[in-house]
Amino acid sequence: MIIKGNCQIAGIGIYLPEQIVTSKELMREIKSEANYGISESWLDDVVGISNRRVARRDEKPSHLAIKAAEEALKNSGIxxxxxxxxxxxxISREWIEPAVAHKVQHELGCTNAICxxxxxxxxxxxxxxxxxxNLMQASDAKYVLVVTxxxxxxxxFHYVDKxxxxxxxxxxxxxxxxxxxxxxxxxxxxxEGESGFxxxxxxTNAKHTNLCKISVAGTGGYEGQMLMSQISSEIVQIHSNLIQSTYSALDWKPEDIELFVCHQVGEKPHLRMSKMAGVPASIAPISYKDYGNITTATIPFNLYQANPKKGQKALIGGTGSGLTISQSGIIF
Incomplete structure (x- = not known):
């Protein structure tokens, strides 16, 4: 499904917890060599992930979102x-009801916003x-704050114990x-003008839903599976099936792309995504090595880190379990 772009980015903000946990520490905790015959450096060497940030117990999802939003508002001038x-x-939520967006709205003082x-x-x-x-196209919404x-x-850590x-x-x-x-x-x-999405x-191809599915277990904690190799293969295939229609609709060629930002779960899938898009890996910034799979924060984080120059053309490749994908063209 192709949808016309009506919006542009006014500002981005990020927030990272201070604590760093290494992949070797996690593999050592599960006794990967003794229990599974896998080196403690496997996540580093094979997946390409060395570190990740870990929130404090008192840092809830809304806390991380609000900190990032404060910076985004400052950078936007709004x-x-x-x-x-x-x-x-x-994906993370500290409660089921009401929407976490209500807490964000209240804490930030977005008193005129629906959420x-x-x-x-x-x-x-x-x-x-x-x-x-689409809200900007169909209503009088002028400024929208998206947070995670x-x-x-x-x-x-639930699965580390398991x-x-x-x-x-x-x-x-x-x-x-x-x-x-x-x-x-x-x-x-x-x-405004040529800038923006x-x-x-x-x-979406929902027949792959079971490849990555996590639910709350009846006894507490989580249950499910994350078949990363299969997920990555199917995701790249779905992207491959879509990329020519995206380029045609944009009237762009791969060589027009100056920045490629995509969801990231590890080194090999990231390289395959760059190949799929027909762009060099050198224009695709990485976050997986030092931050791991930061789920919904991945794309805004990498756009923030890349700090695109005015006029640059970028391709964005979104991905989620389900499986669901998107490809977006943006001019900064």
Missing amino acids: TASEIDVVIFCG FDVSNACHGFMNSILIAN GEVSTDIT LKVKDASLKKEIGALTLGDAGAAMVLQPR QLFNFA
Whole structure:
């Protein structure tokens, strides 16, 4: 599905917890060599993830989101009271009801904003940008704040405890050890001239839902699986099936792309995504090495780190379990 772009980025903010946990520490904790015959350096050497940030116990998803939003508002030059809509899109939530966006709205002072949550696994931030984009087309919404706060490492440490038992299924559950915590926020406003999102191309293939599915167990904690190799292969294939229609709709060629930002779960999938898009890996910034899979925060984090120059053309590749993807063209 191709949707016209109506918005542009006014400002981005990020927030990272202070604590760093290494991959070797996690592998040592599960006794990977003794229990599974896998080196403690496997996540570093094979997946490409060396570190991740871990939130304090008192740092809730809304806390990370609010910290990131404060920076995004500052960078945009837009005040909290000017925000028309607040969307929280994190996988992590500190409560079921009401929407976490209500807490963000109140704490930031976005008193004139309507607010709600959006949930679509790691793809939630791109879905929220699309909703903001369409609100600007269909209503008088001028400024939309999209925020996320991910405390995914509570899943990580649940599975670390589980994987300490030798008969656990490492293949199904090691993906949980790739997660990291982060907050990210983006202020969006209507397009002006050539700048902004040119279009969005979205696709979903729900037959792959079971490849990555985590639920709350009846006895507490989590249950499910994250079959990372299969997920990555299917995701790249879905992107490959879509990329030519995206380039055609944009009237761009791969050599026009100056920045490629995509969701990241590790080194090999990242390189395959660059190849899929027909762009050199050198123009695709990485976050997985030092921060792991930061789920919905990945794309805004990498856009923030890249600090694009005015006029640059970028391709954004969004991904989420389900499986769901998007490809977006943007001119800064």
